[in-house]
Amino acid sequence: MTGAVPSPDLPADVARAAAVGDAMIRAPKTLPPTATVGEVRRFFEDDHVHAALVVDDGRLLAVVERADLAESIPPERSAAGIGRLEGRTVAPDAALVPVWDRMRDEGRRRLAVVDERGRCLGLLCLKRSGRGFCSDDDVEDRRREREGR
Template identity: 55%
Template sequence: MTPEVRPPSPCADGVPSDLLRRTVADGMLVAPTVFGEDTRVADLAAFFEDDHVHAALVVDGSGRLVTVVDPADLMGRPATDLAATLGRLTDRTIPSTLDLATTWWSMRHSGRRRLAVVDAEGHLLGLLCLTRSGRGFCSDADVEARRRERASVLTPA
């Protein structure tokens, strides 16, 4: 029998103090990139060329999350396949009301860096993104700055 893995106390395990007494909603990106149900594998393959991208969120017309696609989900799939048929929601979504410090601990120890944040009806609220260092979460401002930086590199002066 495997012993239950429980998050240690924040004081004992180095949980960043800015994560304490906050919820997932406080740490999520509120404007993640989303894709519609008609998105193809080729579109997501291009999206995943950015090394900061680890998950693609596919939503229906009402904003309900249909699936979360990781790069590995595209392996061996024809470019014309619908992305909505790939990926999964299980273990890739999280409610917005959960404790942020406990979620941080769980993400660090599981190796998962992206979780889609959903409401009780499955509508997408945001994306929780663990930073590459694992010390905290990405912000909307960080993501926007990277977008502008990439755009400036791609746009000749």
């Protein structure tokens, strides 16, 4: 931050974390480079999923969002071919507050976190309320709920 005073409505988890890497989910669900559009459509059946990360040997190839999945795209088409990286990634050392502001301004809920070599390190997940970020514990709690534990 460039000397600006943080907003008084700044969520505690955002205020505590200096960088994106402090707030990201460290083990997001990913899809292999062979993933198809049909597989991504099934992936998005979970309403918590807002971005499909297509990864090859740790390297992020594409981020696919629901808006990328036009009805006219055949289900057998490569998912990596319809996604993109531009505007959908962030570095782990990026200052969190400006990224939070940008995500809220753009209505963006997910950003893939990548290093300088394009390696996928995690996923920054803005909560539906816009008042903070999902944690690894939140993801684990949802998984347990789905499994009925």
